Amino acid sequence: MTNTNREWVLAARPDGEPDLDCFELRETDVPSPNLGELLVRTRYLSVDPYMRGRMRDAESYAEPWDVGDALKGGIVGEVIESESDAYDAGDLVTGEGRWADYATLDADDVAPVDPTVADPEAYLGVLGMPGRTAYFGLLEVGEPQPGDTVVVSGAAGAVGSVVGQIAKRNGCRVVGFAGTDEKTEWLTDDLGFDAAINYKTTDDYGDALDAAAPDGVDVYFDNVGGPITDAVFTKLNLDARVAVCGQISHYNDEEVPTGPRKLPQIIAPRAKVEGLLVSDFATRFEVASERLGEWVAAGELRHRETVVDGLENASDAFLGLFAGDNIGKQVVRVAPASGEE
Structure with missing residues (x-):
């Protein structure tokens, strides 16, 4: 351990x-934990699309960052020093930390990481916030029933890839939108999606949906928005459910885009459209984490992480989200495990 801490x-x-130009990597002192805190060396950190909203000077469901603020997100790290009886030096934990080599975390705000269930980086994806978002967003908002057709946009991402697999577990036909042939092949060949559409090489999303979802759409899990969502809304069945999780196609828009008006499309099918924030289900996170962990340990829920090496490359990893560079969860490997240096 050194006395120097790098922090974005x-x-x-x-x-x-x-x-x-929006990011700066600074050197600071390594912090010291107070009573009840842990000094954690970051092993992996998460970059997520929602963080784009925290870069705006505007109210949002996630508190915006001020210029000069340290960037924050999910991390998996090793306890270096503990001022809590709950954890010892050497333990692996996950929680909300800084984009930094070292951070202090309240012991009450972290959870243990069990590397016998999955590799530590999975606790930022399928066993972390994205996995819980998929679990509650699909099952509680989408309410899939056996025989339903479920369409997922952003299907090869951290949330969408889990949504599709849970839908298959519930006896649904699953169709995913993704942006490369490699991604669509991963969805169908590895994850068991019934069909996948490469939106970058497809001229008519409506025609593609007619072929992939000939019986219409019962559940739409929306991570993207834009023209994909416009097309799906025209295919909604009676009593369809739409779970609006993200709108990454609009996160960098400076003006509100105009497009097809969606409300008329939900009148005839009496569709339900509901936005979701995973934080609303916080009291039941343990239930979701336990179930997801069982599926992963049994090999029934597959996952994939795109790993970028080096804290110095965290900003590149974040920007890559908007170019679609990642398959599955995008994470940054900050430090190797003890004994691997």
């Missing part, structure tokens, strides 16, 4: 799509 801060607010 928000250097400037972006206009439109963020670039590297």
Whole structure:
């Protein structure tokens, strides 16, 4: 352990799509834990699309960062020093930390990581916030029934890939939208999706849906918005359910885009459209984590992480989300495990 800590801060607010000028890597002192806290060395950190909203000077469901603030997100790390009876040095934990080599975390706000269930980085994806978002978003908002057709946009991402697999477990036909042939092949060949549509090489999403979902759409799990969502809304069946989880196609828009009006499309099918925040289910996170962990340990729920090496490359990893660079969960490997240096 050194006395120097590297930490990313928000250097400037972006206009439109963020670039590297929005980020600055600074050197600080390694913090010391207070009573009840842990000093954690970051092993992996998470970059997520919702963080784009925290870069705006506007109210949102996630508190915005001020210019000069340290960037924060999910981390998996090793306890270096403990001021809590709950954890010892050497334990692996996951929680909300900084984009930094070291961070202090309240012991009450972290959870243990069990590497016998899955690799530690999976606790930022399928066994972390994205997995819980998929679990509650599909089962509680989408309410899939056996025989339903479930369509997922952003299907090869951290949330969408889990949504599709849970839908298959519930006896549904599953169709996913993704942006490369490699991704669509992963969805169908490895994850068991019934069909996948490459939205970048498809000219008519409506025609593609007619072929992939000939009986219409009963559940739509929306991570993307935009033209994909416009097309899906025209295919909704009676009593369809739409779970609006994300709108990544609009996160860098500086003005509200115009497009097809969606409300008329939900009148005839009497469809339900509901936004979701995983934090609303916080009192039941343990239930979801236990169930997801059982499925992963049994090999019944597959996952994939795109790993970028080096804290110095965290900003590149974040920007890559908007270019679709990742398959599954995008994470940054900050430090090797003890004994691997």
